[in-house]
Amino acid sequence: MPVFITDKHLKASTTRKTYSDNKQLGFALRTTPNGVFTFYYQHLNKKTGKRDWDVIGTYPTWTPERARSEATRLAGLVESDKDIRQLRQQKVARNRAEGVTFQQLHDEYIDYCKQPVERRWGKVPRKETWRNIGYAFKRPLEWWSKRVANEITANDTMELYESFTDEGHPAQANNVRGQLHTMFNWALDSKRKYVTVNPCPKLLEDDKAVERADIEDGRVLTADELRTFWFGLDDPNSPGDRLSKLALKLSLVTLLRTGECVCVERTRVTPSAVTIPLRVAKGRRSKKARDVVQPLNSLAREILGEVFSIGDPDRQYAFPGTGNRKDKHMTQHTLGRMLARTSMDKTGQTGICEYLGLVDVTPHDLRRTGACVLEQLGYSDGVIGKVMTHKSADKDAAPVTREHYLVPVPIIARPVDPRIKALDDLDDALREILGLPLGSTKELPAPPRLLTAA
Structure with a gap:
């Protein structure tokens, strides 16, 4: 049944639908389940005696009003005995002669x-x-x-x-x-x-297509998976070179992005911190962006110590590239491929996840795992966000920290109550102020023995 075609007909449906316009004869709209809306002009071809469907265009490039005007113009050409298809072929030929491929x-x-x-x-x-x-x-x-x-x-x-x-x-x-x-x-x-x-x-x-909507955002390694991963990287038979495996470990213990880890330069490493220059830092486009200076814990120092014991200790990058990239750093994609590839791929190379029996672990999941460990140790979203170099306008917790990193998967045996950590820190500060020795035990002293009547 003919209708006056408007925006209300631009709705995806479970089946293909065709609407004919009741104002301009021959003007039609076809809809598809995937949301493509195409306008046509249909008319009787006097030469063939068959009905021709000429494409006008698709929405939103063509609105119903604009497409109806074009249908009116085409109807005028038909009334003047013009061959629409021939005219379009001539136009296409001109475009091809003059157009850019x-x-x-x-x-x-x-x-x-x-x-x-x-x-x-x-x-x-x-x-x-x-x-x-x-x-x-x-x-x-x-x-x-x-x-x-x-x-x-x-x-x-x-x-x-x-x-x-x-x-x-x-x-x-x-x-x-x-x-x-x-x-x-x-x-x-x-x-x-x-x-x-x-x-x-x-x-x-x-x-838009949704990627794996049935899986919650973020993969976090459990304690058992973390042990399998950490010691599996030390297995000489596991896939990948030693420096690449150490780059993965460094990301886990520093919470730096793997794209930042592979860019670490020897001259920017000190015993206490590593500096990631602005050209590498993810937030560099911010007007107030600065170099990222990340403190190093003992595990990070051990890892970097081993890194510079491999190959030339005076090289520029901690994780140098190979082949035609020897004068540059390793690419971030190298780490992802090393984890994800399988023996069923075209190359037939076994990846670390397949070798260790881990499912779907990505380099970024290591950063997420470290963030979840910090939360279970009692740290706030704001502190974790600062460690992860997440920026926020009010210098408080960035929403991305909670939304994409802090997944409710237990990793440590007993999550720490933040009040306990706060009081422990208060204990240490008071002992330092008062000159008292640091506490060496968390056990209560033996209760005094009650005197009994003789």
Whole structure:
């Protein structure tokens, strides 16, 4: 039944639906379960005697009002005996002769991302993750390299998106779509105008693929898993080189991000602390960002002592790269691959998790585990956040600390009541002020013996 097509019809349903407009004859809207809304103009082809469906465009690039106006224009062409399909083919041919291909757009955008620019932390590529961006475009290049960028539609990008989700890779689907959205916005800029519309509109949060929604946010190692992991890294037969394994241990005992650990420089290590320069620190884009100075506990000092006993002790980086990266530091991805790879992968190499019988442990889970241990020792969210270098506007606890790191998984046998720690600290402070010896026992002295009547 014909209806007046408006925004209220732009709703995803469990089945495909087609709406015909009761104001402009031939104007139609088709909806799909995955949320793609396509406007069409349908008319009787006088040459073939069949009904033609001409695509106008997709929402939100085309609104119902704009699409209805285009349908009216097409209806005028049909009344003038114009062949819509032939006119469009001629336009496509002109665009192909004059337009930029997706491959050309990709190459120019990657060159733009790689251009060195001055930042507060030094001269770096405009987008320091340009290698990751290039990797995200691997499949789009395979699909669209020779296509004119301006011909790629929202249907094309949704088909690409669903190819990842169908393979069980929702996080990769969201990442690729986000990178494409950014690149097409760049191509829309007035300096370039390689495309007229962005064929990769942002998805609503409810429409995005969800990665493993049945698993709570954050993996935390239990006490048994922690022992298996720690001593398993010392096993000479476990996969990976010794320095990579020590980098994982260092992240656990310092709560530094693995991306910060692999960048540790020899000249920035002292017996009491290690300094992570601003160019490495995650919060460097903040106007008030400073170098991260992280205190070293005894385990961290032991680990770094062993690190510099391996190889050249005067090298620049504690964890140097290999191959063509010998003059640089190890990459953060090296640690993730070393944990996650399995003998069933293309390389057939066993990873640490598979070797030790641990399930789905990532380098960042070590940082999360350390944070949970601190909470169970009685420390507040604010203190834990400071140790993890989480920033907050009011210098109190950053929400990210509680939301993404403090998982209710018991690790230590008996969590510490924060009042006990506070009173113990008060005890130590008073003894220091009064010059009393430090307490050596937590046991009560024997109670006095009661005198009994003779």
